[in-house]
Amino acid sequence: MNKEYDVIIVGAGPAGCSAAISLARRGCEILLLEKEGFPRGKVCGDGIGPPALEVLERLGILSAVRQNNPWKIEGLEISSPAGQILTVPFFHLKSPCPFGLVIPRREFDFLLSQQVRKYRNLEILENWEVKDFIGANGNFKGVRAQCEGQKEEFFGKVLIGSDGAYSVVARKLVYREREVHPAAFGLRAYFRGVKDINHRIEIHCDRSILPGYGWLFPTGEDSANVGVGIGARHLRGKNIRNLFRAFVERNPFVNERLRDATMVQNSLQGGPIPAGSFFRRRYRKNVLLVGDAGGFTDVLTGEGIYFALRSGECAAEAIHAAFNAQGGMERVGKIYESLWRSSLPRWEFLYGSLLKRLILREFFLNRNIARALKKPSMARDLASILCHEKSKIALLF
Ligand SMILES: Cc1cc2nc3c(=O)[nH]c(=O)nc-3n(C[C@H](O)[C@H](O)[C@H](O)COP(=O)(O)OP(=O)(O)OC[C@H]3O[C@@H](n4cnc5c(N)ncnc54)[C@H](O)[C@@H]3O)c2cc1C
Structure with a gap:
């Protein structure tokens, strides 16, 4: 059988890179799969606000971002x-x-992907698209991915879905084939x-x-x-x-x-x-959703980079806590749920939905x-x- 990673992460946008770096710093063995090759564009306003910069600082990336001549706001x-x-x-x-800061996503995401490469316990595979999943009794065991016709299976203990608004992880593993439409x-x-x-x-x-x-x-x-x-x-x-x-x-x-x-x-x-939502499900068993895949966006403005970075950090913290607790893997989703609810402005999803009208x-x-x-x-x-x-x-x- 192939090597089993501690964590497999699908999607190397801000959410996936934040989770990957946060986990790598905690010593986990990680595989990060990205369907595109960097540098690649992402449709965005490219605005990064103060709270997102704080997360970048914590991840040790802010100085690299600032060296790239972003426009200061x-x-x-x-x-x-x-x-x-x-x-x-x-x-x-x-x-x-x-x-x-305003920095085109083509540059920002490329920079994030370069930072990820600094960690030896973090393997990033570009141009690998995750197509399907391997599981038993509802638990995630591995992914089936494809790169230019080559097919491969990768195995892990936990899966993070950071694959954006049309997340295949969310649809197949968390929402059981129910489509979630963008807001x-x-x-x-x-x-x-x-x-x-x-x-x-x-x-x-x-x-x-x-x-x-x-x-x-x-x-x-x-x-x-x-x-x-x-x-x-x-x-x-x-x-x-x-x-x-x-x-x-x-x-x-x-x-x-x-x-x-x-x-x-x-x-x-x-x-x-995607719809930023208070109620939306963000995990199932050992599968966690972060960033757009989990519907973490500001309901009024559509801002998502901060939420992607922060939810990635929360997922990493939850997985680390679960690995270190007796029977923790059973509760990894619940730990994540309580962590993001205490770290992100959770009530704002609700207020935003009510107030935007x-x-x-x-x-x-x-x-x-x-x-x-x-x-x-x-x-x-x-x-x-x-x-x-x-x-x-x-x-x-
Ligand atoms: C028009 C527009 C303007 C916006 N403006 C702003 C703004 O100014 N500021 C702000 O904060 N937010 C803005 N947002 C929101 C922001 O772009 C997103 O919230 C943010 O990109 C979410 O990051 P993410 O990492 O969750 O997902 P993404 O950035 O979408 O990254 C997902 C990654 O997963 C990869 N992937 C997808 N499927 C697979 C698969 N099956 N296998 C492997 N890899 C896969 C993708 O290639 C991609 O690299 C805007 C959004 C839009 C649409």
Whole structure:
């Protein structure tokens, strides 16, 4: 029989790499399987907020990321449907990293995959797609993977599914073939020659996209990631490409600055955003789901990198605890569940789901942005809410 790894991880995005590094540091033997070859792109806004930077610092990766010349973010600008613009600074945040970074995922994920290679007890296989699973009595035993026609079986004691929004691990092992549909979709493109770039990310609550929004995240002195995102329910009967075109051509904060800019060839791409959920199942027996595979995203903004990195850390901690406890493997899922619930802002999934119907509306946005322009403490609160230092409930007051 082939070697048995302590942990097999499917998918080397932020969630998989975070889990892999956290486990490798604890001395586990790990196999990380990735279906693509790095560097590879991933549709994203490329914005990494302060809490995610804290995790990167803990993983020992932040300095490598910063050496890669990401664009530093000192706050955000949010425009209301009525056309008022609010500046939200980050400098007062409690975080030891009170700033954000924008770095294209092609570069960020490549960098993560390089960091993973530093650990001898961590084997990463690129271009290997996991197709199926081997199990007994509902327990995971191994995976069947394929690379350019070559088929192989790999065995492990625990499986982490970090294979993104359309996770095969989630569908086959945790949800038993039930499809989990994405909550939202986004479409983005990279532009060069963008005017008036500063050190703030921009969120535009454009009337034509509500209850979704458009964004312009600077990636350099004259370049940006520009996109639109909207809930799947609200996309019915609409074409996201038309929403994107309307945003780029008609939004008053964006159109002038993109007038002489060029869209990077083939960069207009769309992707799914899974539903961030309080109730969703994130494990079954010795199979744990992290990142998008487990539905760890911010319900209001679609932010997922922080949740991916943090849930990866939680899974690693849970597995380590289970390995070191008598009969711990039986309880690994429960340990993980209680760890992520105490480490991630779990109630925010619930509040976000309830509040989004109210918040992402024209009246609410116009009224609150107008109020915040008169009351700077509201802008500071908004930064704390978006960076998970304060509950979303505060948006109501
Ligand atoms: C349009 C858009 C904009 C976004 N903007 C932001 C943003 O600005 N900031 C932010 O924080 N979040 C953003 N997000 C969310 C963020 O991109 C995700 O939450 C994040 O990538 C989740 O990381 P992950 O590691 O869980 O999954 P992924 O990044 O999707 O990685 C999954 C990995 O698994 C691999 N894989 C899949 N199936 C298999 C298989 N069968 N076998 C082997 N490997 C497999 C994939 O190739 C991939 O490398 C955005 C999402 C979208 C769609």
